Amino acid sequence: MSLRYLTAGETHGPQLTAIVEGLPSNMKVDFEELNFQLHRRQKGYGRGRRMQIEKDTAEFVGGIRHGYTTGAPVALVVENKDWTHWRNIMNIEPIEGTDEEKRRIHRPRPGHADLNGGLKYNLKDLRNVLERSSARETTVRVAVGAIARQLLAEFGIQIAGRVLRIGEIEAPYEELPIEELRSRTEASSVRVTDPETEKKMEAYIDQIKKDGDSIGGIVECIVEGVPVGLGSYVQYDRKLDGRIAQAVMSINAFKGVEIGIGFEAGTIPGSQVHDEILYSEDKGYHRASNRLGGFEGGVTNGMPVVVRGVMKPIPTLYKPLQSVDIDTKEPFTAQVERSDACAVPAASVVMEHVVAWEIAKAFLEKFGGDSIEEIRANLDNYNAQLERY
Numbered sequence: 001m002s003l004r005y006l007t008a009g010e011t012h013g014p015q016l017t018a019i020v021e022g023l024p025s026n027m028k029v030d031f032e033e034l035n036f037q038l039h040r041r042q043k044g045y046g047r048g049r050r051m052q053i054e055k056d057t058a059e060f061v062g063g064i065r066h067g068y069t070t071g072a073p074v075a076l077v078v079e080n081k082d083w084t085h086w087r088n089i090m091n092i093e094p095i096e097g098t099d100e101e102k103r104r105i106h107r108p109r110p111g112h113a114d115l116n117g118g119l120k121y122n123l124k125d126l127r128n129v130l131e132r133s134s135a136r137e138t139t140v141r142v143a144v145g146a147i148a149r150q151l152l153a154e155f156g157i158q159i160a161g162r163v164l165r166i167g168e169i170e171a172p173y174e175e176l177p178i179e180e181l182r183s184r185t186e187a188s189s190v191r192v193t194d195p196e197t198e199k200k201m202e203a204y205i206d207q208i209k210k211d212g213d214s215i216g217g218i219v220e221c222i223v224e225g226v227p228v229g230l231g232s233y234v235q236y237d238r239k240l241d242g243r244i245a246q247a248v249m250s251i252n253a254f255k256g257v258e259i260g261i262g263f264e265a266g267t268i269p270g271s272q273v274h275d276e277i278l279y280s281e282d283k284g285y286h287r288a289s290n291r292l293g294g295f296e297g298g299v300t301n302g303m304p305v306v307v308r309g310v311m312k313p314i315p316t317l318y319k320p321l322q323s324v325d326i327d328t329k330e331p332f333t334a335q336v337e338r339s340d341a342c343a344v345p346a347a348s349v350v351m352e353h354v355v356a357w358e359i360a361k362a363f364l365e366k367f368g369g370d371s372i373e374e375i376r377a378n379l380d381n382y383n384a385q386l387e388r389y
């Protein structure tokens, strides 16, 4: 059975829940590291007040004993501390109350799922759409991805991410060893590598906020140590670059994805795009460059996997756009809910984790076994085969 997961829970409900199936047994789970990843997702300049209320931590309720996976489905929950303020509004039992008491939403926000969701599920209170379409759900996607990340780390696969652009401010691109990239972006409120850009981005976000507006950006994720041969060209749904693209596009507000130089590949000749093949005793086959971001034929080529994603501006605007009241069909400005002005740094953390998940899934498809020991033996065997090739 391949690795899979489902999530449940509303942004203002009691908790978010995830069930992960297909993890091998005997994998050590570092809870502190996992909660650190949840903490990283909460940070970033431009976020709303909700992030001050929450202190996201995962509680494991199945599949782990004494810190190790048993091979059983892993179940985890993350408590919404804000629930105490929303208990009545979110009540499961039918209760009497006015629209105001229920915080009913009836003036859909352009750019959010409100209107589409209301029409599709025949819901007259668009809060029922908002509650589940909210990016609060990315909390448990990060928790699940953090387990995948730990699995990959067992086999020397490392991940880092950064913000490349917020609105009109672009960060200078520095090629850095993965550890340095991690520590430099970790020290930054907007996950860039240089303090000057950080200051510019903060001032820019401040202005956007003051204008009652919102802003998006571009983020990048790099995965090093990925073995050659994950994914396959033999069937469309086994192409790992395609699966990563789907995962990135599924992050709330993401509107595009690139692997390697991505869209630039359509603007320059092949001689400047394709990565020349080299061979040496110590490195085996490798490439002179990595413009294609670690993929050919939907298969990893042993070079770092490089993925970029673009996030649109946050849909909820404090100076709202034109909308229509679904009760009266009269023109009205969209409803305003508490909101982030910019969540690009947080989104870059989410992207690291959805990419980690897809790579871990492909890794287990190739080296699959029911225990960590079995996977290690399969990987060793494959590496020996590569050496003989």
Ligand SMILES: Cc1cc2nc3c(=O)[nH]c(=O)nc-3n(C[C@H](O)[C@H](O)[C@H](O)COP(=O)(O)O)c2cc1C
Pocket (backbone or CB within 6 Å): 048, 111, 112, 113, 133, 134, 135, 138, 251, 252, 253, 254, 314, 315, 316, 338, 339, 340, 341, 343, 346, 347, 350
């Ligand atoms: C980390 C993160 C935080 C977000 N915060 C907000 C927010 O506070 N307010 C909002 O309207 N949208 C926010 N969004 C974006 C919406 O969730 C998203 O636009 C919405 O679900 C509609 O989906 P779509 O943009 O993918 O079409 C956030 C997205 C991410 C990734």
Ligand SMILES: C=C(O[C@@H]1CC(C(=O)O)=C[C@@H](OP(=O)(O)O)[C@H]1O)C(=O)O
Pocket (backbone or CB within 6 Å): 011, 048, 050, 082, 133, 134, 135, 136, 137, 138, 139, 252, 338, 339, 340
């Ligand atoms: C509103 C959205 O999600 C955001 C993401 C989020 C989080 O934990 O990331 C928590 C939410 O909190 P609240 O709505 O209570 O302020 C929003 O900040 C959205 O995506 O539409």
